[in-house]
Structures are given as C-alpha cells and as structure tokens.
Amino acid sequence: MRSKSAVVLILAMSTFAAAQTAGDVLGRIQKKYEGMKNVCADYSQTFHWELANETQVFEGHLCTRNGVQFKIENNDQTIITDGKTIWTMPHGNNQVIIDDASESDGDNPFLKSFLQNYIDNYKSELLPPETIAGAVHYHIRLTARSEDEFNKEVEIWADQKSLLMNRIKQTDQDGNSSTYEVRDVDLNANLSDASFKPVIPEGYEIVDMR
Numbered sequence: 001m002r003s004k005s006a007v008v009l010i011l012a013m014s015t016f017a018a019a020q021t022a023g024d025v026l027g028r029i030q031k032k033y034e035g036m037k038n039v040c041a042d043y044s045q046t047f048h049w050e051l052a053n054e055t056q057v058f059e060g061h062l063c064t065r066n067g068v069q070f071k072i073e074n075n076d077q078t079i080i081t082d083g084k085t086i087w088t089m090p091h092g093n094n095q096v097i098i099d100d101a102s103e104s105d106g107d108n109p110f111l112k113s114f115l116q117n118y119i120d121n122y123k124s125e126l127l128p129p130e131t132i133a134g135a136v137h138y139h140i141r142l143t144a145r146s147e148d149e150f151n152k153e154v155e156i157w158a159d160q161k162s163l164l165m166n167r168i169k170q171t172d173q174d175g176n177s178s179t180y181e182v183r184d185v186d187l188n189a190n191l192s193d194a195s196f197k198p199v200i201p202e203g204y205e206i207v208d209m210r
Contacts, residue, residue, distance in 0.1 A: 022124035025138050025158070030115040032163040039064050040189040043182045045074070050175035063189060069196040080198045085210075087198045096200050099209040118142050118154060129160065132167060136160045147173070 040063040048055045060074030068083040077090045081101045088097040118124075122142035130139050142154040150172055157167040169179040200206070 022126035022140050023119070025126060025140060026115060026119055026124055026156075029156070029158050029163050029165065030119070033115070034067065036064075036187065037066060038189040038191040039185065039187055040191070041182050041185040043180055046179045046181075048177045048179075050177075063191055063195065065191045065196065069191075069193070071196055078198075080196055082193065082196045087200075089198070089200075089204075094201075094203060095205045095207060096198065097207045097209060121145055121149060122154065130157060132157060132159075135166075137166065 040061070042059075042061050045058040045060065046055060047058070058075045060072060062070060062072045064070040068081075070079075070081055072079045075091070077088060079089075080087045084101055086099050086101040088099075089095070090097075122144055125141045125143070127139040127141055129136050131137065137157040137159055140156045140158070142156070144152050151170045152173050153171045155167075155169040156165055158165045164182070164185060166182050167179065168182075169177060171177045
C-alpha cells in the first residue's frame with residue numbers, strides 16, 4: 001500500500017511540476033511581447049472547416065506598435081487600428097467599416113494582454129519540444145476550463161531562445177481550426193502614428209458602426 005501511495009504521489013507531483021513549468025513559460029512569453037515596441041511580420045493562416053473537410057490558406061502582413069496599434073493586410077481585407085478606432089476594408093467592395101477598437105480587443109491577438117485570457121481561463125500543459133525551421137521550440141497546449149470559451153484548445157510553439165511565437169493553432173468547439181505561421185519578424189520596424197491611419201480611397205462607402 002505504501003508503495004502504491006508513493007507512486008500516486010510522484011505522479012501527482014510530476015503533473016503539478018509540468019503545469020507550473022508551462023505557466024512559467026507562458027509568463028515569460030507574455031513579458032517578452034509586452035516589451036515589444038515596433039514589430040512587423042509576415043504570416044499565413046490555414047483554416048480547416050471540419051464539417052465540410054475543406055481547408056483555406058490566407059497570406060498576410062502585420063505590423064503592431066506598442067502592443068496597441070496594429071495593421072493587418074491579407075487576401076481578403078485590410079484592418080487598421082490606432083488603439084481607439086478600428087477600420088476594416090474588405091477587398092473588392094469599395095467599403096470601409098468603422099468601429100470602436102475596444103469592441104474588438106478580445107479578437108486581437110497582438111494587444112499587450114493577448115495571452116492573459118489563456119493564462120486565466122485555460123489549463124496549460126508543456127508538451128515535448130519541437131524543432132521548427134532548425135530552432136527548438138516550446139510546445140504548450142492550453143485547454144479551456146469552461147465550455148463558454150469559443151476556442152476549446154490552443155497550441156503555442158515559441159522559440160526557446162527568442163520566446164517568439166512562430167506557430168499558434170486554435171481549435172473551436174466545432175472542431176474547426178486556424179493555424180498561424182509567423183515568419184520574417186522585424187523587431188525594429190520603422191513605424192509611427194501615421195502608419196496606423198487609413199488612407200480611404202475616394203468613392204468608398206463609409207459604414208460607421210460606432
């Protein structure tokens with residue numbers, strides 16, 4: 001009985017240590033991103049629609065300043081925010097949609113506190129490291145504590161040296177997944193407030209949702 005109890009205790013302690021390690025790594029990653037100022041990068045998003053077994057790939061470019069202002073350009077649209085207002089310009093329909101940026105904070109993974117929801121509301125697990133593009137990465141799996149979370153599971157791959165997240169996979173309650181691959185990161189991008197003000201072409205319809 002003592003031997004069996006000891007095994008159970010060791011297993012419990014191992015699980016606790018792994019969870020602590022995952023939390024520590026997440027904290028270090030968050031601190032890294034909070035310290036970033038002017039950053040630009042290219043990325044790809046692979047979306048898999050589980051019900052139809054269809055996959056779409058989107059290519060894009062993003063820039064963020066002080067973790068609040070950002071500009072995202074991809075195949076479908078351009079999204080810009082100065083931290084207060086957000087402008088969305090879908091490609092091909094000559095329209096710009098304006099809204100308060102505060103309404104979209106939860107959907108913006110590049111804000112300073114983008115990891116806080118995962119830290120607060122998900123269970124974290126440190127998986128075996130993986131090598132991406134020749135660099136060893138931490139691999140963390142986050143599982144939602146509540147069914148109210150849109151994403152039931154999130155996986156993060158972060159470079160062990162730079163702590164930059166080069167891959168993020170989000171899986172929602174319906175089994176649909178979005179995998180983001182980040183590359184060509186510029187940590188010293190030349191950005192200013194003007195970089196996050198849209199140039200609205202003449203003749204575009206303005207839809208103000210504020």
